[in-house]
Amino acid sequence: MSMLSVLRKIVQEVSTAPDLESVLDLIVRRIQRAMRTEVCSIFLLDSVQKRYVLRATQGLNQEAVGKVSLSMTEGIVGLVGQRAEPINLEDAFSHPAFHYLQSTGEERFHAFLGVPIIHHRSVLGVLVVQQHDLRRFDESEEAFLVTVSAQLAGVIAHAEATGSINSEQHPQAEAKAVHDRRFDGVAAASGVAIGTVVVATIDAELETVPDKTPHDVEQELHSLEMAMEAVRDDIRTAGRSLAQRLKSEEQALFDVYLRMLDDPALKTEIEAHIRAGNWVQGALREVILGHVKQFNAMEDAYLRERATDVRDLGRRILSYLQESAGPMEVDYPDDSILIADELSPAMLGMVPENKLVGLVSVTGSGNSHAAIMARSIGIPTVMGVVDLPFTRLEGRKVIVDGYSGRIYVNPSEQLLEAFREVMREERLVAAGLEGLRDLPAETTDGYRMPLWVNTGLVADVTRSLERGAEGIGLYRTEIPFMIRDFFPSEQEQLQSYRSQMEAFAPRPVTMRTLDIGGDKALPYFPIEEDNPFLGWRGIRVTLDHPEIFLVQVRAMLRASEGLNNLRIMLPMVTSVHEVEEAMRQIDRALAELQDEGYAVERPMVGVMVEVPAAVYQVRRFARIVDFISVGSNDLTQYLLAVDRNNPRVAGLYAPYHPAVLRALQYIARETRKEGKPVSICGEMAADPGGALLLMAMGYEVLSMNSNNLPRVKSAIRGVSLARAQSLLSQVLRMDDAEEIHRYLRRTLKHLGLGQLTRPRLPNQQEPAEDDPDCSGAD
Structure with a gap:
């Protein structure tokens, strides 16, 4: 079997594993067999203890699993993590970084190959293979292990996240529950929310069904029996009515469905999940999607196609369960945080407005309709949290950080208090800005x-x-x-x-x-x-x-x-035509x-003006239209070739990138040459620091979300136009977007406008405040 086939099989098998321990155990066993090596082990980084813990092994002593660990700078494993690159050694014992791990039995093995497990730029752990012989693993072996690691990093990250969530469901596991578990996404609407999760469910969509504790186990079991019988009747009726019009092989599909329904193993498995503490819809989801994964992992094409049949059958049963339950009466808590696989405007309407405090979407974008609505009504929102096991979160306490695009599950009291302080600061700032409503956005030297x-x-x-x-x-x-x-x-x-x-x-x-x-x-x-x-x-x-x-x-x-x-x-013009x-x-x-x-x-x-082609035709456009307006969000995206709605690259979306700033300045200058007004709408205009730069460039109107307007007005009223122009001159000499952003924040604080910047957030590094260039001449 080729290495590619082996890799595909490993990935398929691992993706069907029920929990993190099973995932790790499968990986080490399959890799050891595929590479014909004597040892395969996985060390995962404990982010709290800052240590690499041996979590699975095939070849070392099993008693060492979970007990043996290395600091982030200790041993060759620590070195792999530090360098974030493979280390291939003929004799690990002779390497200066070698650290002997007692109780593992590794003293028998000389050859060592370790590769980092990296997910979203973070090192999750180290994958290691070892052999008794004194030899370097060859290039093909190293390439294979690197490829396996890259392929499985996402699976491990998801399994680790789900495991940390699951461990919190049981009081006896509280001691080892992962507090302050963080999930990263895309910031869609600024602000902070602390609240209780309500999972939005789509009709007959298995993936969106959340876990819930059943009130009456016997009633749940009865509902399952009734739903399965109703689906059985439907299939029999459909089979009879179509018998004369279908070929025999097409009729056989009905028999396949009936055999699955009549198989006591399926029903018994769902019932076991119900008795273990999940409601009937959540139990159905677990079992059906588990079988779907198993069928998808099979090599035989015919058997892989059965995954579709199993999913369809599960949807039919779920539809009856939802129908018999009637419209779901949801008791929305006063601090509801709505989480969905993909938020839609209809879902936002599900929660009474006075009870909705935060929004989270596993998929979706910061520019989706739901995100636009969230910004409009001022609800902190995070989108694209792809690793979030959202079906496990019903009723959980979470923190939504709409500034940095982060979700914290099972927050500690210390973290809760830190974010409550952020919320108190937000309320104080908002109250202080209310008096600006009827005042003009006018600089200290009279520029309106x-x-x-x-x-x-x-x-x-x-x-x-x-x-x-x-x-x-x-x-x-x-x-x-x-x-x-x-x-x-x-x-x-x-x-x-x-x-x-x-x-x-x-x-x-x-x-x-x-x-x-x-x-x-x-x-x-x-x-x-x-x-x-x-x-x-x-x-x-x-x-x-x-x-x-x-x-x-x-x-x-x-x-x-x-x-x-x-x-x-x-919108989106690219040519005069x-x-x-x-x-x-x-x-x-x-x-x-x-x-x-x-x-x-x-x-x-x-x-x-939203695309680069329009930037360099702006004077031509200005000659035939009445005004020019810049759509800075899309323009930034196209200039930087970054899909800001993609969580994998959203961090590269930089509104203060020097190329973006120079393009914006060019547009304003060229439009003014034709004597036409130029305005801008987008997130940059809604940021107090960005608004000052745009005003200095010569933009005559700034358009933004209404929630940000008071902050921008306060910033403009707190400076002179000359000071803003001096700030722009300084910024245009800088080469790095993050440096520019930090400089703007420091300058606003120096001008006494620090309350208008993003608040100091817990768990984040703040740049130094003492910048000798902040004061600048007015």
């Missing part, structure tokens, strides 16, 4: 900076006006499209747009034309692409579908009748409406 808001929801209007917004810089028109099951009519769009314009009149309202594609999909207009961010999205879609574009523009124009505060903005074609369509819609008797006027029309 208009602050607008980004909206998309009806609730955004009241919230924005309460915080003193002077206009709407970005109204996301796709949101009314996303919450329906079909394209809204012209009249429906008109009503939605009119409510925004009336509420803000006579203040300007900038409406972006439909921007779908990328990570914004409509359920009734799916766009399936391998690379959606470089695909059919934004203006490309609407120009290809003028019937959609014209209806939307007509609705916008009609909504502005008598108010005349509309501005239309075109696209802009000219869109302008022709807008002029056509305007002429049609005027012919129909509507008293509509031509609005200002602008473009969003």
Whole structure:
């Protein structure tokens, strides 16, 4: 068997293992056999004790497992971890870092090969093989072990995380429960929340069913019996009704389902999980998904296909269980933190608004519809927490850190108190900013900076006006499209747009034309692409579908009748041709409406600069449109080639990257040469430090989420324009995004505006505050 086949088989087997111990045991046994070596061991890093602990071995003394450990700088294992690279030795005893581990029996083995187990840039542990002979492992053996380690790192991390969660379910395990267990994701909405988990379940979706303790075990067993019998009846009925129309091999599928239902082993296994303390739906999930994994790991193609049958059968049973239980009556605690595999706007509506304090999504992005809503209503949110075993968390206490994108499970009292202090600071700062509502965003030397808001929801209007917004810089028109099951009519769009314009009149309202594609999909207009961010999205879609574009523009124009505060903005433009074609369509819609008797006027029309191609055509665009607006989130993403919604690379998304800052400065300078106004909407404008840089660059309007507006206003009122320009000059001489970010934070603190920066968070290093360059001349 080839090494690739062996590797695939090991990965498949390990992925079906029920717990961390089984995962590790399988790995060492399979690798020892595949490499024909005498020892294979795994040392995992205990993050609390800061030691590598022997967790599994095949070849060393089993009594040493769990008892033997090395510090992070001790032995060759520690050296592998420090270097984060393989170490291949002919004779480990002669290496200066060698440290003899008593009770393991390793004194018999000379050859040593250790490779790090790395997940998301963190060393989880070290995978070791040893042999009695004096020899170096050859290149193919080393390559194989490195490949195995890379392939299995995610499986080990997930099993370790799930194990740490599971250990907390039992009081007798409390002594060894992992406190302050941290899971990293993508920060989607800032703030801190401490609360009780409620897991959002999707109908007939096995993966989303949470674990719960049953109130009545006998009732759960009875529900299982009834559901299985109902599915059995359905299958028999379907088989009889289709008997004349199906071939014999197709009819056999019904027999397969019935045999699975009649197999006492399946039912007995589910019942065992119920009696062990899980409700019937959670027990069903455990058993069915366990069987699915086993079938997927099989080499025989026919047997692998049975995984689909098992999953389908499980969904049928789950559907009956959910139906018989009726609408789930959820008693939402006052501090509910909603967790889902993928958060949707509908899920947010499940929890009473006064009880929802935090949101977490295992998948999804910081720019998803749910994340946009979360920022709008000011709920701390973390997305893309891919390693979080969310089905195990129902009813657990967790901390949501929406600043750094982290979740803490089973928090210690010490960590809870630290984050409570952060929340107290947040409340004090918010209270201190309330008095700014009716004051202008004006610098100490008299420069006035208009602050607008980004909206998309009806609730955004009241919230924005309460915080003193002077206009709407970005109204996301796709949101009314996303919450329906079909394209809204012209009249429906008109009503939605009119409510925004009336509420803000006579203040300007900038409406972006439909921007779908990328990570914004409509359920009734799916766009399936391998690379959606470089695909059919934004203006490309609407120009290809003028019937959609014209209806939307007509609705916008009609909504502005008598108010005349509309501005239309075109997204994702890359060429002058696209802009000219869109302008022709807008002029056509305007002429049609005027012919129909509507008293509509031509609005200002602008473009969003979101891709590098638009940056270097900005003067050409400025000559044919009325204003330029920068979409800094997408522009940063495209300039850095980083999908900020991907947790694996989200850390590389750097709004203060020198290339991004220089591009933003170039756009502002080139637009001003044509005498056209230039604005910006995005996360950078919502950051107090970023807002000062943008003001210094010459941006004439900053548009942001309404929750951030008071902080930005306070920052602007606390400096002079000259000081902001001096700050920009200093920043543009820097080469590193993190250095720039730290410098901005220190400068704000030096100016007495430290309360506007991100609060000092527990478990994070803070840079030194004494920077001689912070003071700078005004």
